[in-house]
Amino acid sequence: MSLTSGRFSWLTVVAISASLAAGCSKSGLESSFVYSAKTDSLIPEAQSGIKGQAGVKKMVDDRFGNPQHLKAWSKLPIDFGGVTASVGETPSGKAVKEILLQFEEGITSPSGDAVSSVQFVGGAAAGETAAVLSWDAESGKATLVSALTGSPAQGDQVVIGGGEVIRNGRVLYQRHCSHCHGTSGDGAGPTAEYLNPRPRDYRHGVFKFTSTNSSSKASREDLSRILKYGIPGTYMPSFLLLKDDELYAIVEYVRFLAMRGEFERKLVTELSVDYSKASVADQTASGTKRSEIIEALTAFLTEDFSDVANSAGDELAEAWSTADTEEALVAPTVGRVADSPESRRRGRELYLSKCADCHGVSGEGNGPQTTIFEKLPDADALYPEAGLHDEWGNVTKPRNLTQGIYRGGRRPIDLFCRMNEGIKGTKMPAFKTVFSNEDVWHIVNYVLSIPFEAEPGVSPGSIAPATPVAPAAAE
Amino acid sequence: MKKFWAIFFWFWPVVALVLCVMAPSQGWWFPGPPGTQMGERIQGLFELILGIVTVTFIGTNFALGWVLWQAASKGDDKKAFYSHGSHSLELIWTIVPAFVLLFIALYQMDVWAEYRVQSFYPEETKQGSVAEFMARQFEWRVRYPAIGETLKDEAQPGDLYMVNELHVPAGRPVKINLRTQDVQHAFFAPQLRLKQDAVPGLIIPVWFDVPKAGNYDVTCAELCGWGHYKMKARIVVESQQAVDAYMRKLQEEQTEDGFVEEAAEEE
Ligand SMILES: [Cu+2]
Numbered sequence: 001m002s003l004t005s006g007r008f009s010w011l012t013v014v015a016i017s018a019s020l021a022a023g024c025s026k027s028g029l030e031s032s033f034v035y036s037a038k039t040d041s042l043i044p045e046a047q048s049g050i051k052g053q054a055g056v057k058k059m060v061d062d063r064f065g066n067p068q069h070l071k072a073w074s075k076l077p078i079d080f081g082g083v084t085a086s087v088g089e090t091p092s093g094k095a096v097k098e099i100l101l102q103f104e105e106g107i108t109s110p111s112g113d114a115v116s117s118v119q120f121v122g123g124a125a126a127g128e129t130a131a132v133l134s135w136d137a138e139s140g141k142a143t144l145v146s147a148l149t150g151s152p153a154q155g156d157q158v159v160i161g162g163g164e165v166i167r168n169g170r171v172l173y174q175r176h177c178s179h180c181h182g183t184s185g186d187g188a189g190p191t192a193e194y195l196n197p198r199p200r201d202y203r204h205g206v207f208k209f210t211s212t213n214s215s216s217k218a219s220r221e222d223l224s225r226i227l228k229y230g231i232p233g234t235y236m237p238s239f240l241l242l243k244d245d246e247l248y249a250i251v252e253y254v255r256f257l258a259m260r261g262e263f264e265r266k267l268v269t270e271l272s273v274d275y276s277k278a279s280v281a282d283q284t285a286s287g288t289k290r291s292e293i294i295e296a297l298t299a300f301l302t303e304d305f306s307d308v309a310n311s312a313g314d315e316l317a318e319a320w321s322t323a324d325t326e327e328a329l330v331a332p333t334v335g336r337v338a339d340s341p342e343s344r345r346r347g348r349e350l351y352l353s354k355c356a357d358c359h360g361v362s363g364e365g366n367g368p369q370t371t372i373f374e375k376l377p378d379a380d381a382l383y384p385e386a387g388l389h390d391e392w393g394n395v396t397k398p399r400n401l402t403q404g405i406y407r408g409g410r411r412p413i414d415l416f417c418r419m420n421e422g423i424k425g426t427k428m429p430a431f432k433t434v435f436s437n438e439d440v441w442h443i444v445n446y447v448l449s450i451p452f453e454a455e456p457g458v459s460p461g462s463i464a465p466a467t468p469v470a471p472a473a474a475e
Numbered sequence: 476m477k478k479f480w481a482i483f484f485w486f487w488p489v490v491a492l493v494l495c496v497m498a499p500s501q502g503w504w505f506p507g508p509p510g511t512q513m514g515e516r517i518q519g520l521f522e523l524i525l526g527i528v529t530v531t532f533i534g535t536n537f538a539l540g541w542v543l544w545q546a547a548s549k550g551d552d553k554k555a556f557y558s559h560g561s562h563s564l565e566l567i568w569t570i571v572p573a574f575v576l577l578f579i580a581l582y583q584m585d586v587w588a589e590y591r592v593q594s595f596y597p598e599e600t601k602q603g604s605v606a607e608f609m610a611r612q613f614e615w616r617v618r619y620p621a622i623g624e625t626l627k628d629e630a631q632p633g634d635l636y637m638v639n640e641l642h643v644p645a646g647r648p649v650k651i652n653l654r655t656q657d658v659q660h661a662f663f664a665p666q667l668r669l670k671q672d673a674v675p676g677l678i679i680p681v682w683f684d685v686p687k688a689g690n691y692d693v694t695c696a697e698l699c700g701w702g703h704y705k706m707k708a709r710i711v712v713e714s715q716q717a718v719d720a721y722m723r724k725l726q727e728e729q730t731e732d733g734f735v736e737e738a739a740e741e742e
Contacts, residue, residue, distance in 0.1 A: 191701065211733075229638055230614060230638060232616070232638075235612070237613050237614045237702065237705055238614045238638040238639050240638060240639040240640055241639060241640075241707055241708070241709060330733065331733060331734075331735060332732065332733055332734050334734065335732050335734035336730075336732035336734070404630055410636065410729065411728065411729055411730070411731045411732075412730060412731065412732045412733075413731050413732050413733035416732065416733065417733075441732075448632070449632070451630065452631075452632055460632075
């Protein structure tokens, strides 16, 4: 890693060596994260760096590590686990073997075996991880196995037992998810190719079924709901029986993989205009010398790349932490409109005007839009097959609404979110600028009645008391 | 050395005897004591069959050992005795097992009837099923009727949905409709000693009466695909009040419209 400019981020990345793999790092169980196809489209110098300057791959590895040695980039809003503390009374001199730790108010000093390592996040010893020989919870004195190289100062940040959550998440993820979603979260595990729809590739940082508004990421709550209840109508199973802390750890790990993928994509985007294989071929064809291009690349990597990485990290941090705030949450301004034949009729009218094009007049998901050939996103050509494509280049059929299976959940609020905010990463658009909240509720009422229609548009005779808001709506 | 094999074959019946006595009495390899009265009767049948099998195994192995011992004790000059083709022997080992099987078939009939034949089901289950338990690659989808309604075979607008978890009241017989959406699966609740295949196209009623509140496992007992092992679910048995409260909670969740009064006032 180049020093100077890259220093800040480096110091805040803490290695979490997986205790599992310690001592058997060359075992057959070793796995690694793969890089995206976009990274592979760059010239080798941009991928792997040049003249000691980090390229995309090293940038990513330095901040995220590999499955056996995960790294915690503290900038990111991920709970890696562990308790934060600060160094107390300054130990004097070099070769410090004993330190006093202080905890913020409200954090209880961990006891006994929980304190197996201390990682220095800030100060002169930053980046060091020291094994703890003995720990006295009362005084907060940690005796280290071996002396530190740097000398910590009072107030330096440390993490005790860091990485527990993410490490646990990794183990559970490998066991339950990786055969579909892949070790790197690329949606290409060994069973993936037999599934339709395909398992999600997290690396775009896009999730379809969320309760956040159309420009926000998925919240932790959204991911945890998906895990608990599965995605009906697809191969994504329910993991309801996992314990809460297990679900929590898996969610953090999924977010970690998503952010890793997004970070990589952001770096590549920065480089691909000038340094993709295709672009370099074009430039050399028009007379630029390859050596000149490489020189420019070296300069860019030396001077700007760390900043690029840092601001990419900031963007990620901002976006992912916002998703967990209330502002990001979809909040209808009116409650669900009572489910009545009038409401459904209104819903049907709106449906025919805006939805039937994709979902079909009778809701079977066979509207005329499904037969067109779409343009490829970054080429001047058409997709080879007809249909609506999603973010990942897969054909997604508009849902067959006559079946009453809703992948993102069947609560009225779930359907409200789908329609008001769209389904992220797919062609299902957000209608919040088109319809009032009230109208969206009319459509929700109509959509929920489609499976029970005798004929398209003929409202079913009886209406079950589906909503306690309007018990009078029954018949 | 020749006698080694005789002793070898006599050794196993002794092991079998120890295991077949210890396993049911000490509960080795059993998923706990049977959780239901029906389970106890099924356990009884199981033990009976285990007994018969143990006796048969011990008998045949002792006989095998005895034959070997006999032959080993004789001098090399004795000619072997061929029993092959003996009509009476054939008759014996056909008729004796046939009677044993016939006995088992007759003996288990009342348990079978109560467990599987609908007209013998307890009265309480005849009002309908509490839920539909739908197997699917690779999970169990549960559908309850709306509160106060009865379960229909077809989905109804007010139905309540859950996955991998079934709540039923303790202390009274309840019935569920076992179905599958795709391939064949099998509903297996080991602690309740219940096992029933789910067959595509059929709605199979399964009843049980669990006296003790608690969580009971469900797994799939029919190799149904690569994700077979994932098909774990649980039956939560609790008081009727707790079940009612659970249903209300489900209904509340499933009618959630995300509307918060304050949020609107701020507008
Ligand atoms: Cu199965």
